[in-house]
Amino acid sequence: MRTSRVIWIFLLVASHQLPGTAAQLQIGGGSSVDFGDAVVHLGCSDLQVNGTASGGTAQIHAVDNATIAAGGTFNAGGAQIDTAGNFESTGTFNPGASTVSMIDGCGRTQSHVSGATSFHNLSVTTSTGKQLMLDAAKTVTVAGQLQLRGASGNLLKIRSTTAGTPSMISATTLQDIHFVDVADNRATGAVIAPGKASVFESVPGANIFRWFYFDENGVYSDPTTKLVxxxxxxxxxxxxxxxxxxxxxxxxxxxxxxxxxxxx
CATH class of the missing domain: 1.20.5 (Single alpha-helices involved in coiled-coils or other helix-helix interfaces)
Structure with missing residues (x-):
């Protein structure tokens, strides 16, 4: 029943699009939707929450942009959410035990996470050399696992929205980091990818702090090097x-x- 109800809402909303607008699943300001244990495939349409959404244990796949508008609330619960575009929140995102995955697809070469968003598990993966943009001077917090993975020859590029002004990531030691090219970023929780960048087959760019062997001042400090x-x-x-x-x-x-x- 839950799966049928969610899909019916999607079809209803999609069938009332304005001419020239993209398909989307929009939860209106006066609406409340519980995804329950639904499996929803949006086919590169947007998910926009203006009202209240409960993720339950749903699997919400093939989202283009996920947007929680001002006044909207998404209680993610234990949901799995896959998006190829942006994750934007000016409302309330309660991550619960959910996993947000930012993946290739929908013709996107760049994804953006807005503001000081908190996640439980966050996974950003690419085999095409996608770019992840994080807001300058804002902290993205990951309470569970942080996965940042590119591919050989197509590194995941991590950048700040303002060159020269670091964005920030607060993560735990539960990490999976490989094939990344990072610049203008500061780790404010655990050190990210502690070790030589080459061990992670990654490239350290300018203005990074507490990544690899770069200390809190952005100075490279390899503890394995014997001082003469x-x-x-x-x-x-x-x-x-x-x-x-x-x-x-x-x-x-x-x-x-x-x-x-x-x-x-």
Missing amino acids: PVFSEWTLVLLGLMLACVGMRYASSKKKSNSVDNSN
């Missing part, structure tokens, strides 16, 4: 004199030892 002490000029002179003295004492001691042997 650097001495001042006077220290080297003093060290040379000390070694010379040791050498002279050794030579003198050797000479005395030889003299004793000869006398015997």
